[in-house]
Amino acid sequence: MTEEAMDKPSDGVGCGAAVLMDIRNVSLRFGGVKALRDVSFDIREGEIRAIIGPNGAGKSSMLNVINGFYHPQEGEIWFRGKRRPPMKPHTIARHGIARTFQNIALFRGMSTLDNIMTGRITRMGLGLLSHAIWWGWAEREEVQHRERVERIIDFLEIQPIRKTPVGRLPYGLQKRVELGRALAAEPTLLLLDEPMAGMNVEEKEDLSRFILDVNDEFGTTIALIEHDMGVVMDLSDRVVVMDYGRKIADGSPQEVRNNQDVIDAYLGVPH
């Protein structure tokens, strides 16, 4: 796995591929606090793009800008070659961007199956009336989508907990269900906010394998925030490093690792 991951930056995935999302000079302020200052980078089709940086660097704000939860005061976001006007998060979800959250944000009153089925909501279009009648359209739609969801359940190896309310599941499995819910939307761009936070080594290995498989099998472009440097260096094709709301480095894991600014940001410099 490591070898394959190491090969990735040079095997052409990402390097020559088209740009999926281009973030141009984005600045985001909350009153006097500047969360993002003039950040620009791109995400190419089919790559795994990591965003790293110390606490408070603006990584989560960046993801929130990408999926429309925050609207930047300055800058543009280009998605699939078009400039994206300001949109509500639920509209952006319909354009093929899905995400997971740093703190698990599952629907606790629902089962694993229902949580993942909810992930397909952007692809289900029937109205109240057909649901009220159920027979016919609504039932057929439900079964069709159930088949897709079962494939995700198989992929993530969570068949035994299908009907379990998610509140009862251990942390690692909850994270996996959340990944399933995001995958159910069949996104073009998948945003993962600290997918490994709080996991033990074994759980991290499992999840890393799932992330690589998602990228390989479904061709999903992935942007992830992660603090575990081993994971970041192994998984990602290219890395953006942020500090104090600014981008301080951008490049392959090797380049970033040797960058003096990055080392300074993480280790601190005497002033």
Added chain:
Amino acid sequence: MFYREAGEFSTSYRDDAQTFPIAFDRRRYYLVLAVGFGVIPFFINDYWANAVLIPFLVWSMAALGLNILTGYCGQVSLGTGGFMAVGAYSCYKLMTAFPGLNIVFCILLAGLITALVGVLFGLPSLRIKGFYLAVATLAAQFFFVWLFNKVPWFYNYSASGQINAPERTLLGVAITGPNADSAVKYLFCLAFVVGFAWIARNLTRGSVGRSWMAIRDMDIAAEIIGIDPYRAKLSAFGVSSFFVGVSGALFFGIYLGAVEVTEAFGINQSFLVLFMIIIGGLGSIFGSFAGAAFMVLMPVLLKNILVGGLDWDTAIATHFEFVIVGGLIIFFLIVEPHGISQLWRIIKEKLRLWPFPHDH
């Protein structure tokens, strides 16, 4: 033991998603329906119909409606009484303005009008949550009681300020009015409630219900995965008000026959329905029925025991009822916030294994 699950396998996703996946459950449900439609009407008397069964059905309908809004979508409402009044007065106006209109359509149209009004009063939910929303819906409650008192057009300028249901027939049988037979009234309500419970189940089992529950459980995550919160909340308000409006129409037209708005649809009714779904179980269809049965049957039972059996004073018995209801609500909120339906679920889980609890 009581649940024989051995040998029951779902071989399609359709089977797996049915309401009662266990055959035993399914058969019991059909049995209840068969008894409800085929046996009870022949043995029913006026006391049972008017004191127990019809109020139970009408309140079940209201509880189903509020449960969709509060239990499934997480939006607290204290306006149930007001929306029932909208249903009742719409039904009355339709019945008197269009005497030829079939009573079934009158009731359904009354529901539709209430749904529109409900969506209107649901608009604040787009901005405010929790207690603040509850207060906004409380405004609806007081507004409608005031409106139906102050504007004589709504009660057709009658001297008493009451509205009286004129006689309407269905297939030649009187459904409303003083000549309606109690068995017929019971069957009519039962048909409505069974139909609407089925609709409630359908709405909550698919993507519509999931979008409501997602908003209830975590609204920000719901929005980010693609649920339009406005649409989800307003549809919950609309559907819920439809149910509540129909229950108001049945309450007025079938159950009481004549109502005066302050008495019949006051704030007490809003709380009564809220207590029903809290005790019965939030976010559960069965819970709506269990809660309605509990709140309707308990006073009857207490009255029979305390006044009839122990010779207590009626006033003391009534006050004792408040004590018991209050105590039970506190009990449920502390011990079992998911209500009777959760207790029922636990009992079923236990019965699956009984008498060998370690035999999986």
